[in-house]
Amino acid sequence: MPPPTVPFFLTSTTLTPTTKKPQPPPPPCDAQAQAAAAASQASAASASYAARMRLNPHLALRLFDHLLRSGADPDPAAYALALASCARGRDRAAAAQLHAHAAKRGVLASHRRVRGRLVHAYAVCGMLPHARRVFDGGTDNDMFAWNCLLRGYAREGGDADALHDFFARMPSRDSISWNTVLSWCVANGEYGEAIVVFREMLVSQECQPDRVTLVSVVSATAYLGAFALGLWAHAYVIRKGVEVDEKLSSALINMYSKCGFVEGAVYVFENTAVKMSLDTWNAMLVGFTANGCSARALELFTRMESKGLVPNKITFNSIVNACSHGGLVDEGIRYFERMSRVYGIEPDIAHYGCMVDLFSRAGLFEKAGEIIQIMPMEPDASMLKALLGACRTHKNLELGKKVGHRLIEAAPNDHAGYVLLSNIYALDGDWGGVHKVRKLMLDHGVLKIPGSSSVELNGVIHEFISGDKSHSRKRDIYKMLSEICQQLKNTGYTPDTSQVLLDIDDEDVKESSLALHSEKLAIAFGLISTAPGTPIRVVNNLRICGDCHHAIKLLSKIYRRSIIVRDANRFHHFREGSCSCGDYWVKSSI
């Protein structure tokens, strides 16, 4: 809801509510009379209206306006309450007006609580320079003001250096200060940094980490796929008796899911004593879906409904995707229809995208086309990507070429369209087409993203890129790699060079470029640095390529290891020569 451009308390002379939906509890039945009463009793009375003012920001500002109009001299508490309302209603203009009043009456200089609230209001309204000026006008700022300003620096689009600088200059930091920085790290993709900051927090001994701290830390380990760190964080929670509420339990479920350890997620889900929110259920559902446990996802959905929980958009997105993954076309249609019929949720583009994915993955391209026809919006790039991927899998070359060109038009800077389209031409044996696409890609200045894979060992993350020679154990790794290649050849495996899209004519070079894919390097490293039988967990930045997928299936059998690869968006649990994805998610190399 956009904030009104002019504050109510300066423009309106009546007290007719302008908000369509007053927040519960309802506003007082006779607001006008109360406001008049408030005005007549002047500042002494303002505190007695505190409770009511807190409930409704707009009313609070109107009451304050009446105080001013009556010529009263509002006390600091009245300013503080009115400013809190500005903060809640994100009312920039009102904050500025109150600032002017408070400054004129000298309240600002003498009352740090008023100053703190003003810093707060400006910070949450995205007016950092204003917040800074008010803050700098005081000499006795409290932790509240410091933390509010810190939050202002941590806002979206803020300057990271300025944030860190301000944090470092704080005279002292409490858990809220640390948590503000940690959540900034997670929100800005600085997951490794989050771990570093958390370590600094522990070392500083300034304060105890709490459940909010742990949400950020656990989430960072989830993104990194840093399983040992994630386990350590969960152990820390248990050891220190950190309270696990529904947000922390969701984060833990998410962490175990994103590390490919579904049973860990289930453990947290089933054993968390707190009342679980819909988000907790959704986290578990997403965990099952991403790990290819379609049947368990469907069961969980049934359990949700029998408990009387009301599923939301995310629930349906996830459940339709579980159907898509499991090839359960009819069930997917049923859930999609149930969403709007039973729960009144209008499908958004993501839901239509899931349906296109569901149909096209199953080879039902006419059905996928119907969805695109009936939906009230234009297909987006991700929908075209799903469709195009399926065209490749099902060798629907004619449709694939059309969709491919459309995708490149829609997302010219995304390498996915070029890669998929050139795969389609390659399948058709149309090498001229392949080269044209490659040229198009170069013309647009689109770069291939280098593949990278990481393995965690004793809490340290070892990252490899294709053909990487920088690791300290590179000699051992490459020795292992050539042993691996030999073992693979003994089983009759031949490298699948058909979709290597480099401009390479020499088959040998193509083969060796495949052999040096980052996931193979990571697995070679995993095999030589962990005890026999230990599962190897690999985190990939891209989708796994078809050749690696085939090779890793064999390796899991040859070396009797379970190998868990987290891809750009899914998991592959390799065990005894097969993969949990049922070969449904394999993509070509790039």
Add this chain to the structure above:
DNA sequence: CTAGGGTTAG
């Protein structure tokens, strides 16, 4: 009831 919390397919 003064500040800090993640999650949605491909």
